[in-house]
Amino acid sequence: TGMKEWFAGSFIKVQLTGELRALWPNQKEVYAFPFSDSLKWYWSNQIHFPDYVEVEAKPDVKEAMRYLSGVVGEKMYINFVPYWSFENRWYYTSISSEWKRGTAYADAGKWEEALTTWELLLPKTVRQKPRARLLSNLALCNEMMGNFEKAIDYAEKSSQLFEEYAGEDNQYTKLQKEYVEALKERAKNDAVLSRQLRETVRNEQP
Numbered sequence: 001t002g003m004k005e006w007f008a009g010s011f012i013k014v015q016l017t018g019e020l021r022a023l024w025p026n027q028k029e030v031y032a033f034p035f036s037d038s039l040k041w042y043w044s045n046q047i048h049f050p051d052y053v054e055v056e057a058k059p060d061v062k063e064a065m066r067y068l069s070g071v072v073g074e075k076m077y078i079n080f081v082p083y084w085s086f087e088n089r090w091y092y093t094s095i096s097s098e099w100k101r102g103t104a105y106a107d108a109g110k111w112e113e114a115l116t117t118w119e120l121l122l123p124k125t126v127r128q129k130p131r132a133r134l135l136s137n138l139a140l141c142n143e144m145m146g147n148f149e150k151a152i153d154y155a156e157k158s159s160q161l162f163e164e165y166a167g168e169d170n171q172y173t174k175l176q177k178e179y180v181e182a183l184k185e186r187a188k189n190d191a192v193l194s195r196q197l198r199e200t201v202r203n204e205q206p
Contacts, residue, residue, distance in 0.1 A: 087182060091140050092133035096121075102137070115141035132161035136176060139183070148187035155180045 017036040093103050098121055105114035118137050125131045135158035142151035159176040166173050 089140060089143075091137045094130065094133075099134075106137070106141070109144075111141045111144040115145070128161050128165040132158045132165070132176075135161065136179070139179070143183060143186070146190075148183060148190060152180065152183045152187065155183055 020033040022031045091106055102114045102117035118134055125134050135154045139151045139154035159180050162173040162176050
């Protein structure tokens with residue numbers, strides 16, 4: 001990165017240029033995204049300047065760089081996906097030996113094995129409550145494996161069953177509806193990222 005400063009009385013203008021590097025799972029290529037931005041400070045409480053950020057005192061060079069880097073990151077993360085966020089996920093357990101086998105796989109992060117095990121239970125599970133929970137587990141397995149379309153399909157079926165037997169105001173019904181929306185958002189972001197990476201590869205070709 002590089003930075004230039006222009007001092008004029010009570011003002012500082014900082015310009016930052018840099019490069020964002022992205023790594024795609026199971027690929028050796030590193031994708032580079034150049035960016036630049038600027039920020040202007042003033043530290044006068046007498047006059048308001050709408051294009052400037054007001055600070056209590058003139059920042060030193062290191063403080064200015066840290067602040068500007070944070071601002072740039074805040075602007076960029078909404079356009080470059082996925083970005084880090086924390087979300088809760090859960091799966092349902094049962095006392096049956098077959099269900100417990102799937103739970104053991106899920107506990108170990110072996111989602112493909114958990115999916116196969118729980119899928120075998122689906123034709124045998126006809127009661128609404130356990131079937132709704134099983135469908136939710138299958139949605140989670142597919143999400144963890146990156147199969148978002150299947151995950152959304154299972155999650156929507158689970159949500160419908162929860163609402164049928166427990167009602168729309170039930171906490172688990174609400175949780176499942178929220179999960180469906182979260183999956184749709186993940187699917188959308190995954191499509192955006194895939195397009196961004198394809199465009200980057202195409203632009204890098206001679």
